[in-house]
Amino acid sequence: MTAQYGAEVASVYDSLIAPAMPLDEEIARLRPHLEGNRVLEVGVGTGRVATAAAPIAESLVGVDNSAPMLDAFRAKGVPANVELLEADFLRPLPFGAEFATAYSTMGSLACVRTRDELVTALSNIRAVLRPGGVLLFEYYSTAAYRPLVEAGTITVPTPHHGGTSTFTTTLDAASVLTMHTRVDAEPAPPVAFSEHILFIERDEVEACLEKAGFGAAQFYPAEGMQPYDWYHVRSEEW
Numbered sequence: 001m002t003a004q005y006g007a008e009v010a011s012v013y014d015s016l017i018a019p020a021m022p023l024d025e026e027i028a029r030l031r032p033h034l035e036g037n038r039v040l041e042v043g044v045g046t047g048r049v050a051t052a053a054a055p056i057a058e059s060l061v062g063v064d065n066s067a068p069m070l071d072a073f074r075a076k077g078v079p080a081n082v083e084l085l086e087a088d089f090l091r092p093l094p095f096g097a098e099f100a101t102a103y104s105t106m107g108s109l110a111c112v113r114t115r116d117e118l119v120t121a122l123s124n125i126r127a128v129l130r131p132g133g134v135l136l137f138e139y140y141s142t143a144a145y146r147p148l149v150e151a152g153t154i155t156v157p158t159p160h161h162g163g164t165s166t167f168t169t170t171l172d173a174a175s176v177l178t179m180h181t182r183v184d185a186e187p188a189p190p191v192a193f194s195e196h197i198l199f200i201e202r203d204e205v206e207a208c209l210e211k212a213g214f215g216a217a218q219f220y221p222a223e224g225m226q227p228y229d230w231y232h233v234r235s236e237e238w
């Protein structure tokens with residue numbers, strides 16, 4: 001599958017998108033599962049989370065299928081115990097069952113077109129977890145995003161930056177949510193990009209987890225203005 005995240009997104013990710021996300025809360029949630037462990041981040045992007053997670057982990061592998069996002073991470077400097085791999089999580093990952101923890105933030109695993117693709121992605125992650133290993137991930141909160149779908153197009157001030165961001169959100173009959181983002185921050189030219197994600201309810205995410213061989217999920221709904229729910233799951237014994 002062609003990578004969704006191209007050069008346009010990578011060019012503004014760290015300046016416009018990353019600062020709006022609560023890194024301290026994400027690290028606090030992940031910390032007990034990072035400490036001293038060999039860890040996999042799925043959809044590592046520009047290393048927003050991996051850079052803070054790596055000093056806590058024994059080692060960290062970051063997988064992403066977007067060369068521009070990985071290039072942006074490399075340009076900032078990759079911690080010594082981090083290995084980056086350009087790979088698609090819809091294909092088997094080239095590792096043994098070696099990770100104690102896998103995590104995925106900001107809805108990276110929702111970058112799929114169907115429920116079957118989500119099961120495939122989850123199965124590929126489970127295959128590289130040690131027996132009893134854990135997967136923690138953020139998935140799009142339907143409660144947070146439904147109002148955006150109903151609004152159609154909204155323009156808001158870009159947090160921590162100035163200028164405005166305009167979001168146009170649509171949802172099709174196959175539960176694929178498309179969000180077109182246009183960032184205007186004069187005098188820079190506008191930057192525009194689209195994301196497509198599988199927009200499904202908690203029970204459907206949990207059904208995909210079960211099909212992929214994970215045990216019951218602990219579920220932490222998005223709080224306040226947060227756009228993602230958290231799922232914590234353990235791989236069943238093989």
Ligand SMILES: C[S@@+](CC[C@H](N)C(=O)[O-])C[C@H]1O[C@@H](n2cnc3c(N)ncnc32)[C@H](O)[C@@H]1O
Nearest residue numbers: 005043045048064065066088089105106108111
């Ligand atoms: C919203 S960004 C999140 C980046 C990072 N995890 C963070 O929290 O800042 C989603 C990331 O998932 C990656 N991604 C999407 N589909 C993917 C796939 N099929 N295989 C690997 N990575 C993928 C994108 O390239 C992008 O870097």
